[in-house]
Amino acid sequence: MSALPRQAQASAPLLEIGGLTVRYGKALALENVSMTIGAGEIVAVLGPNGAGKSTLLKAISRMQPSQGTLNLRGESIQPLAAHQVVGQGICHCPEGRRLFTELSVLKNLMLGAYLRRDRAAVERDLDFVYSLFPILRERAAQIVSTLSGGQQQMVAIGRALMGGPSLLLLDEPSVGIAHRLKLEIFEAISKIRDTGTAILMAEQDAQSAMRIADRVYVLEHGHVGREGTSAEMSKDDYVRQAYLGVA
Numbered sequence: 001m002s003a004l005p006r007q008a009q010a011s012a013p014l015l016e017i018g019g020l021t022v023r024y025g026k027a028l029a030l031e032n033v034s035m036t037i038g039a040g041e042i043v044a045v046l047g048p049n050g051a052g053k054s055t056l057l058k059a060i061s062r063m064q065p066s067q068g069t070l071n072l073r074g075e076s077i078q079p080l081a082a083h084q085v086v087g088q089g090i091c092h093c094p095e096g097r098r099l100f101t102e103l104s105v106l107k108n109l110m111l112g113a114y115l116r117r118d119r120a121a122v123e124r125d126l127d128f129v130y131s132l133f134p135i136l137r138e139r140a141a142q143i144v145s146t147l148s149g150g151q152q153q154m155v156a157i158g159r160a161l162m163g164g165p166s167l168l169l170l171d172e173p174s175v176g177i178a179h180r181l182k183l184e185i186f187e188a189i190s191k192i193r194d195t196g197t198a199i200l201m202a203e204q205d206a207q208s209a210m211r212i213a214d215r216v217y218v219l220e221h222g223h224v225g226r227e228g229t230s231a232e233m234s235k236d237d238y239v240r241q242a243y244l245g246v247a
């Protein structure tokens with residue numbers, strides 16, 4: 001995980017996205033999307049189903065081809081393959097978790113570290129994952145399919161952390177999860193940021209997301225409709241009506 005001080009974010013963004021466009025056949029899923037993510041920031045991407053949130057995260061992790069600028073620490077990652085992007089410190093916790101459900105919790109976590117050779121740091125990161133989600137230490141040998149949805153989400157986030165990210169991409173980490181586990185997951189996301197890791201999080205629960213995010217982008221029909229700090233966006237009339245359910 002990155003040890004960059006949070007102040008570094010003011011000077012150069014960790015990730016700069018410019019004019020990003022993604023097409024599925026003739027359909028435009030993202031059109032001319034521009035964003036920045038600073039080192040150690042939590043940035044939330046809000047938006048309804050089909051807005052392009054997952055497509056954005058897949059484009060950043062190079063699982064989905066895109067046109068436009070994707071600069072990590074000032075260098076383009078557009079020429080890189082998905083596994084090379086992981087090596088650059090971008091780890092993606094995808095929609096629907098994509099776990100190996102017939103393998104143990106520990107095996108799933110360690111798969112996140114498959115590119116790493118720094119064994120001592122991998123052990124430290126495993127300890128960190130267990131400190132975030134103590135239930136996973138207790139259940140380390142258990143087969144993932146026997147866990148609850150919330151616990152499986154913890155495994156999915158943990159696996160992404162085991163890649164040693166400086167930027168963690170989280171796709172709807174709280175969807176379909178019981179309230180108590182959801183609180184635990186949002187608290188863990190804050191703690192991950194406190195270690196210096198930046199987080200870009202797609203979320204439908206706008207209220208919970210804005211509570212922990214530094215900044216917010218609202219994505220609608222593949223465009224950025226609104227952007228600002230969480231404080232600004234929580235006062236924005238449109239965001240309040242459309243996303244916070246305030247009349």
Ligand SMILES: Nc1ncnc2c1ncn2[C@@H]1O[C@H](COP(=O)(O)OP(=O)(O)O)[C@@H](O)[C@H]1O
Nearest residue numbers: 024027029047048049050051052053054055056
């Ligand atoms: N693999 C795909 N092939 C064709 N269209 C897709 C594919 N994935 C997503 N889409 C379409 O792209 C748009 C954005 O989808 P997505 O990024 O999944 O949105 P969100 O995550 O915000 O719900 C939607 O209209 C969706 O139907």
Ligand SMILES: [Mg+2]
Nearest residue numbers: 053054055095
């Ligand atoms: Mg999605």
